Amino acid sequence: MSALYEQSVVVVRPAVSKDRYGNEKKNWGNAAERIPVDQVNVQPAGGSSEDTDDKQMVVTGWLLISAPGTLPDLRETDRVEFEGLVLEVTGKVGRWPVPTAVRHIEAQLKEVA
Secondary structure (H helix, E strand, C coil), rough: HHHHEEEEEEEEEEEEEEECCCCCCEEEECEEEEEEEEEEEEEEEEEEEEEEEEECCCEEEEEEEEEECCCCCCCCCCEEECCCCCEECCCCEEEEEECCEEEEEEEEEEEEE
């Protein structure tokens, strides 16, 4: 395997319940499912932006790419823990096909600090 895919992350999938009005409510606490994923590459992507209107906030973009032939179960509703950071999946997870299978996945992530 290439040294490019030697990183690991934890996919955090929230438990979902309904409030008294029937709206779905995500629980990111102890009830959330934690799924370890190996053979990925996570790197900064898309730069950073600052919002100083109400409070100091920096949003940094990241890109997660899985190793060829690996298909981690990552959804657009998940979060990813990586090296002490909590990153949110932004948008759909890209699944890159070859004629006979899906070769790898790519996901845009963002860190809000």
